[in-house]
Every structure is written in structure tokens, then in C-alpha cells.
Amino acid sequence: MKQVIDRHNLHSQNLHKFDQPSLQLQLESSTYAILSKEMADRTRELRQMKGEELQELNMEELMRLEKSLEGGLSRVVQTKGERLLNEIDALRRKEAQLTEENLRLKQHFIWR
Structure with missing residues (x-):
């Protein structure tokens, strides 16, 4: 029990x-x-x-959003600019390399 x-x-x-x-x-x-x-x-x-x-959104919130977007946009523009400069530098190096190779080939055919 x-x-x-x-x-x-x-x-x-x-x-x-x-x-x-x-x-x-x-x-x-x-x-x-x-x-x-x-x-x-x-x-x-x-x-x-x-x-x-x-x-x-009220005016203060709109201004805060605008500032945030402007900050983000400036970082995008800066990064884009840096990448463009890097590409330009790479293309200039490639141009110099091709010019040098072209000159070398011209000299090679002249001496033949």
C-alpha cells in the first residue's frame, strides 16, 4: 500500500x-x-x-541614415579608386613588359 x-x-x-x-x-x-x-x-x-x-522615420532618424549611407558610399568610392589605381599600375607594368619584349624581338630580327 x-x-x-x-x-x-x-x-x-x-x-x-x-x-x-x-x-x-x-x-x-x-x-x-x-x-x-x-x-x-x-x-x-x-x-x-x-x-x-x-x-x-523622423527627421533625426533620416539624418542618421543619410550620414550612415554617406559613410558607406565614401568607403565604396575609396575602395573602387584604389582598385582602379592598382589595375592601372598592373597595366602599365604589362605595357612596359610588352614594349621591352617587342624591342627585343625587333633587335632579334634585325641581327638575323
């Missing part, structure tokens, strides 16, 4: 545990909520950077 009562009490305690979510589950749920909000915020920011969903 004692065993039956013990099993009944154990079963009742286990049912009570299922009513309350575990601490781990609560933490995961909280983390999920935080990450979901973060993702929604980042998605909205990306849309605004593409010029979408701007009507909800």
Missing part, C-alpha cells in the same frame, strides 16, 4: 513539473524572442538603407 501511495505522490509531483516550463525552456524562449526582435530590427534597417520604409 505504501508503494502505491509513493507512486501516486511521485506521479502527482511529476504532473506539477509539466505545468511549469523548465528554466532551460524559459531561457531558450527568452533568447528566441530577443533574437527575433534583433532580426526584425536588422531587416528593417536594411530595407531603410535600400530606400524603403522611410515614411516612419
Whole structure:
């Protein structure tokens, strides 16, 4: 009889545990909520950077967005300029190499 009562009490305690979510589950749920909000915020920011969903922004937010875009654009322009200069340098080296080779070939045929 004692065993039956013990099993009944154990079963009742286990049912009570299922009513309350575990601490781990609560933490995961909280983390999920935080990450979901973060993702929604980042998605909205990306849309605004593409010029979408701007009507909800006030003047200060628009100015902040404009400054952010200008900073990004200046980095793009700078990187593009550096790459163009590198390509020009590479082409000049190639030109010098081909000119030298052309001269060498001309001399080779003259001496024949």
C-alpha cells in the first residue's frame, strides 16, 4: 500500500513539473524572442538603407541614415579608386613588359 501511495505522490509531483516550463525552456524562449526582435530590427534597417520604409522615420532618424549611407558610399568610392589605381599600375607594368619584349624581338630580327 505504501508503494502505491509513493507512486501516486511521485506521479502527482511529476504532473506539477509539466505545468511549469523548465528554466532551460524559459531561457531558450527568452533568447528566441530577443533574437527575433534583433532580426526584425536588422531587416528593417536594411530595407531603410535600400530606400524603403522611410515614411516612419523622423527627421533625426533620416539624418542618421543619410550620414550612415554617406559613410558607406565614401568607403565604396575609396575602395573602387584604389582598385582602379592598382589595375592601372598592373597595366602599365604589362605595357612596359610588352614594349621591352617587342624591342627585343625587333633587335632579334634585325641581327638575323
